[in-house]
Structure formats: structure tokens, C-alpha cells
Amino acid sequence: MLVLGTVALDTVETPFGRGKDLLGGSATFAAASASFFTPVKLVAIVGKDFPQSYLKFFQAHQINTQGLQIKTGKTFRWRGSYSYNLNCAQTLKTELNLLANFYPFLPPECQNEQFVFLANIDPDIQLETLKQLSHPKLIVTDTMNYWIEHKKKSLKKVIQKSDILVLNDAEAREFSQEANLLKAAKLFLALGPRLVIIKRGEYGCLLFSRTFSFSIPAYLIEAVLDPTGAGDSFAGGFLGYLASLSKISESAFKKAAALGTIMASYVVEDFSLNRLKKLTQQDIQGRFKDFQCLTRF
Amino acid sequence: MLVLGTVALDTVETPFGRGKDLLGGSATFAAASASFFTPVKLVAIVGKDFPQSYLKFFQAHQINTQGLQIKTGKTFRWRGSYSYNLNCAQTLKTELNLLANFYPFLPPECQNEQFVFLANIDPDIQLETLKQLSHPKLIVTDTMNYWIEHKKKSLKKVIQKSDILVLNDAEAREFSQEANLLKAAKLFLALGPRLVIIKRGEYGCLLFSRTFSFSIPAYLIEAVLDPTGAGDSFAGGFLGYLASLSKISESAFKKAAALGTIMASYVVEDFSLNRLKKLTQQDIQGRFKDFQCLTRF
Numbered sequence: 001m002l003v004l005g006t007v008a009l010d011t012v013e014t015p016f017g018r019g020k021d022l023l024g025g026s027a028t029f030a031a032a033s034a035s036f037f038t039p040v041k042l043v044a045i046v047g048k049d050f051p052q053s054y055l056k057f058f059q060a061h062q063i064n065t066q067g068l069q070i071k072t073g074k075t076f077r078w079r080g081s082y083s084y085n086l087n088c089a090q091t092l093k094t095e096l097n098l099l100a101n102f103y104p105f106l107p108p109e110c111q112n113e114q115f116v117f118l119a120n121i122d123p124d125i126q127l128e129t130l131k132q133l134s135h136p137k138l139i140v141t142d143t144m145n146y147w148i149e150h151k152k153k154s155l156k157k158v159i160q161k162s163d164i165l166v167l168n169d170a171e172a173r174e175f176s177q178e179a180n181l182l183k184a185a186k187l188f189l190a191l192g193p194r195l196v197i198i199k200r201g202e203y204g205c206l207l208f209s210r211t212f213s214f215s216i217p218a219y220l221i222e223a224v225l226d227p228t229g230a231g232d233s234f235a236g237g238f239l240g241y242l243a244s245l246s247k248i249s250e251s252a253f254k255k256a257a258a259l260g261t262i263m264a265s266y267v268v269e270d271f272s273l274n275r276l277k278k279l280t281q282q283d284i285q286g287r288f289k290d291f292q293c294l295t296r297f
Numbered sequence: 298m299l300v301l302g303t304v305a306l307d308t309v310e311t312p313f314g315r316g317k318d319l320l321g322g323s324a325t326f327a328a329a330s331a332s333f334f335t336p337v338k339l340v341a342i343v344g345k346d347f348p349q350s351y352l353k354f355f356q357a358h359q360i361n362t363q364g365l366q367i368k369t370g371k372t373f374r375w376r377g378s379y380s381y382n383l384n385c386a387q388t389l390k391t392e393l394n395l396l397a398n399f400y401p402f403l404p405p406e407c408q409n410e411q412f413v414f415l416a417n418i419d420p421d422i423q424l425e426t427l428k429q430l431s432h433p434k435l436i437v438t439d440t441m442n443y444w445i446e447h448k449k450k451s452l453k454k455v456i457q458k459s460d461i462l463v464l465n466d467a468e469a470r471e472f473s474q475e476a477n478l479l480k481a482a483k484l485f486l487a488l489g490p491r492l493v494i495i496k497r498g499e500y501g502c503l504l505f506s507r508t509f510s511f512s513i514p515a516y517l518i519e520a521v522l523d524p525t526g527a528g529d530s531f532a533g534g535f536l537g538y539l540a541s542l543s544k545i546s547e548s549a550f551k552k553a554a555a556l557g558t559i560m561a562s563y564v565v566e567d568f569s570l571n572r573l574k575k576l577t578q579q580d581i582q583g584r585f586k587d588f589q590c591l592t593r594f
Contacts, residue, residue, distance in 0.1 A: 084476050179381050182519045203500035204514060215514035215591050217501060222479045254594035294512050295592060297551035 001243040002110055003031040003236065004129045005119025005142075006076055006099060007044040007068065012271065013081040016225050022272035023054045024078060026119035026142065029229030032273050033263040034117070034240030035061040036284060041110050043067035043129065045102045047075040057273065066107045073098045086227045086268075087201035106132040115243035118162070119232055120144045123154035130161055138248070140164040140239050141193075142231070148175045159188065164195040166235050172198050181206060182213075195253060197238070199231050207257055212250055216257050219265035219291050226271045230264040237263030262287050298540040299407055300328040300533065301426045302416025302439075303373055303396060304341040304365065309568065310378040313522050319569035320351045321375060323416035323439065326526030329570050330560040331414070331537030332358040333581060338407050340364035340426065342399045344372040354570065363404045370395045383524045383565075384498035403429040412540035415459070416529055417441045420451035427458055435545070437461040437536050439528070445472045457489040463532045465496040478503060479510075492550060494535070496528050504554055509547055513554050516562035516588050523568040527561040534560030559584050 005027030011020045027044045034040045041064040050070065058065050074097035080089045104125050114137035118126040126141065141162040147155050148171060155175075159165055165188055169181060176184040181198055185208035188196040198206045202224075204217035238260035242248055262284055269275045302324030308317045324341045331337045338361040347367065355362050371394035377386045401422050411434035415423040423438065438459040444452050445468060452472075456462055462485055466478060473481040478495055482505035485493040495503045499521075501514035535557035539545055559581055566572045 180519060182517055200500065203497065204512075206517070213517060213591055214594075215501075215517060216594065217512040217514055220479055220503070220510060220512060222477060224477075251594070258594045292594070294510055295594075297511075297513065297548070297555045297589070297592075 001034055001038050001115040001117065001240060002041050002043060002067075002106075002113035002133075003027045003034065003117045003119060004043040004104055004126065005030060005117075005121050005232070007042070007046050007050070008076045008078050009050075010228060010272065011077070011079040012226055012228050014086070014226050015082070015084055016223070017271065019226075019271045021051075021077075023057060024228060024272060025076065026121065026232045029232035029267065029273065030117050030119045030236030031058070031063050032061055032276050033233040033236030033260075033267065034243070035063055036263065036279070036281070037237065037240035037259070038115070038243040040064065040240070041067055041113060043104050043106060043110060045069040045071060045076075045098050047071060047073045047098050050075045057277075061276075064109075067105070067110050069102070069105070071098050080228070082227060086224050089228065104129045104132075114138065115239055116140065117235060117239050118142065118158065119235065120147075123147050123151050123158045126158045127154060127161075130158070138163050138239070138242060140166060140235060142166045142235055143171065145171055145174060156191065160192040162193050164197065165193045166197045166199065166231070166238075168199040168201070168231065172196075182208070197257070199234065201227070201230075204261065205234070205257065207253060209250075209253075214254050214257065216254075216261055217295060219261055219287065220294065221265055221269060224268045227268045228271075229273070230268050233267040234260035234264040236260070258288060258291055259284070262291060298331055298335050298412040298414065298537060299338050299340060299364075299403075299410035299430075300324045300331065300414045300416060301340040301401055301423065302327060302414075302418050302529070304339070304343050304347070305373045305375050306347075307525060307569065308374070308376040309523055309525050311383070311523050312379070312381055313520070314568065316523075316568045318348075318374075320354060321525060321569060322373065323418065323529045326529035326564065326570065327414050327416045327533030328355070328360050329358055329573050330530040330533030330557075330564065331540070332360055333560065333576070333578070334534065334537035334556070335412070335540040337361065337537070338364055338410060340401050340403060340407060342366040342368060342373075342395050344368060344370045344395050347372045354574075358573075361406075364402070364407050366399070366402070368395050377525070379524060383521050386525065401426045401429075411435065412536055413437065414532060414536050415439065415455065416532065417444075420444050420448050420455045423455045424451060424458075427455070435460050435536070435539060437463060437532060439463045439532055440468065442468055442471055453488065456485065459490050461492040461494065462490045463494045463496065463528070463535075465498070465528065469493075469495050479505070494532075494554070496531065498524070498527075501558065502531070502554065504550060506547075506550075511551050511554065513551075513558055514592060516558055516584065517591065518562055518566060521565045524565045525568075526570070527565050530564040531557040531561040533557070555585060555588055556581070559588060
């Protein structure tokens, strides 16, 4: 599976602590989460200031970094904070640095990937990535409010070329100009994707296709330390699981959403990706079974 | 099943319309919803101004109104509005009228009821109701922020005597002074109830007992016309279904929550209780099956 997006150094403050220059970025969370289900190749850019220990984290998760450009200059930095409403990050500062001139060159070994996650990044970069793929099978796209507001035309093109669109409720409403999420989803499906996933933070997410709808709550945990990357971890787990299958059905989408939810529930238990360092397949399977009990009636 | 609470004349404005002096009140929604599962007895008060057609609504649903006092004076009135965030009513005016001096006399035929829903009303009235019950089996209590702020001591007594507590997320946080709902639920369980249900509006609800947790999303509908009474309809359907069973198990609680959710989903499709007038058992069973598909993975 291929993951395009940002690799960042995050400075995050939550009611429960803070961390400086933590490993972050949309592609990082997605790739790390997906790596629990399938081999992952990363396409992103960082600077010479990017810590070796973070590169080792990718290695430890067998994430292929042939597509990770390491250039002279500074890594993309994000600084944000959360109040007790952990659903909503407040961005305090964004330093694009090398990201400002990033072109996503795909090494030959990346061009054949069939499962592709275009994590949140400039939609023009997402489009350039798509151009280099020889025979993609399932393209999943995420975005953010900034691109809706500043690059809606390009973003619309990406959505038209995507199989699955992932975005949060506020973004869905903003792009579609429709308050009701069911109606908003129909508008997105009319653009081309076969599935739209609307994330709702601590309330879980909704899946809409032309033939079914699916609603899944979040997995309940007692202590959310840092919600950064929850959505990307969800998407990474979601597509990582699908990429591991020989056939994709309606029930596969549902199980993928449950596993994505589980991955996100682990990530938010600690800052950055720290929780994933000691996460096992057994943990994931155990929580998946709990999750079924938590939701089945 | 016995339902204590308010019967009101509601004036409601939503983005999709408005209605004046509509049939409303916590007990009304709960009783009507429960009546689809079990015989219901209503304990409440109205004035001589209460429309005959509304009394006929109760009759049409075989709701026993021996405990409904009809006194000289005016019926309790509530006026509220909703913006596009349909989770949150704004109360514009409350006229207690006869409710200000209401004492809940239980006719003898009501005193033997085993399943009791104490819908939102002054907790002192809830306590007086409990005193008159000869052998209650399952007491479910709802409340609102006003009683947390003005009668917390009495409310705490009611909770201690209740088997099941139903309240929304903001109320749970306000009463417990705990932001995390899992932790808040533990505090409530420590007070006595065997089950705590935390409602989250359009996001569904959470059930917490000492032995299990359960999370259920709302049933997705395209057009919410008026969310008034959704929570009461949920609770009415929940307890109504339980009252119809010979034995109550963990899975019964889960199915009851699903049926309560279904009842609420119907109520919000129209103003007041209008949608229930043409609702059939077949509708409920059909939507229940859809709901299983919508949530199962």
C-alpha cells in the first residue's frame, strides 16, 4: 500500500500534557497504522533536521522509505493545542518549510501500488501522485478545511478520481454546503467515489455507499492523552486491512472501519505514535472482539 | 408500566417549521413511545385548557389516564427553538402554571406497577412518587440541568433509589464534574443504579453497567423536523420493551436501547407526536432490522 502525505514535527499541547517536535504528519500516522496489516510505502518529504530516531521508527514498522525525500532544509512543522473538547484541534502555527516546494516523485517500485492513501496534503500534490500510478485499484483520499477553502477545484478533481473519500463532518458540510450528512454524502457519491466516510471524532464515523450505509461509534477509552492523528490512523488501518484482502466486499468495508477505529483508539492513548511502539496483533484482535461486544445488539 | 412526568403544551420553532401549543412534555413522549410495547399508565397534571383531541391521543394509544389530574388552571407550557444544531434546544419560555403545585397522587391501580419511568420533572415529585409504589422492580430516572443546578440533593436521592439513570452527556458531566463519560458513569454507578445511559443526541447513546458497556449510534434519517422529545421517546421505548419481557438480561438492555433509538428516530421525523399516529409495529420491526445492518460488523 502506498501512503502519500505529510511527515511533520508536531508541537502539541493537550489538557494532559505537551510534547515538542514529536513525530507527526498525516502520512506518518496513516503509514504506521496501516503497517499493522500490510506492507507500506511512504511518499513524503522531510529536512536534514529530521531525527534519525524517527527514521528508525519507520524501519521498525517495515515502512519502505524509498519515496521519502530527505532534502536540505527544514521539516514541515505543526503546532496545535486541544482544550477539553478533544474533537477539535486549534492550529497555533504551521511552518510549511520544505513542503512548500514538494513534488511527489514516485520511485518505480511505488508506481505499481494498487492500494493508495492520499492523506491530507495539497490536492495538486495528490493529483501529481495519481498521474504516476500505473494501475491503482483503490484510491482513498483525505483532506482538510484549508484545501476546501483555497483549492476546491483541484480537490474536486481528486475526489472525482477517488474510490473512497474520507473527511470529517465539518469538512463534509463545508464542501457540500449541506448540513445533513446523509444528503452531503449523496452529493459526494455523485462526484464519483463508491464510498464516503464521514468521521465524527469521539462519536465514531459513518460510511455511505450507493448500496449501504454503516454507522460505527468510537471505541470507548478512559484516557485520551492526545487526539492528534486519530483520523489518519483510522484511514491507515482502514485501507491497510483492505489491502491485505484478496477480495473486497461490503462486510470488508465494515470490518475495515472497525479496525481503523481500533487503531485510532490506540493512537490517542499517548502522544505522537508512542502507543504503537508496544502494540501487538494480539492487542488489536482483543480490542476488536471487545468492540463487537460493545456495539452488537 | 408507569410514567411520571410532565404533559405540556409546546411551542416549537426549528429551521424546518414551527408549531404552537403542540402536545408535548416528558411523560407524553415517554408514554406514547412505551405504548408500542406495553400497557402504560400516566401520572401527570394538566389544566382545563388541555385540548380534548390530546386526551384522545392518549386513548388511541391505550394509555391509562387515571393518574392524569385535570385541574382548574393552565397546563404547563414550554417554548423553545432549535438552530441547525438540532442537538441543543434553546428554551425561550417556561410557564409552570399548574405544575408549580403538582403532587403526584397515584391511584391504587398505579401503585402496583413494577416498571416505572420517572421522566424529567422536579426530583421531589419523583421521590414522592417512589414512596407510593408497593413493589417496584425497575425504576428508570431521567432529569435535566435545571434540577442538577437547583435540587442536586433531592436528585441524588432519586438516583440512589433508581435502577437505571438516563441523562445526556452535558448533564452527566455537570452532575459528576467529570469530563470523561466513562469516568462519569462509574461515579453514577457508585451511587446505586445498575445501569447508566448517557444520551448524545444525534450521536446515539452509551450504556454503562458494572459488567458491560454498550455504544449505539443514532438511526440515520434524512430529515429531522423537530427533535423535541427524542430523549423521552428513547427512554419510553427502552423501558416499554423491557416491561414486555419476562426476564431482563444484558442482551435485553442492548435490544431495548436499539428499540428506544428507533422510537426516537420516528418521533423526530415530525413535530410533536404526529409521526407516531401512523406508526405500525411492522415499521418498528423493519427499521430495527435496518438498524442491525447499519451497525453490525
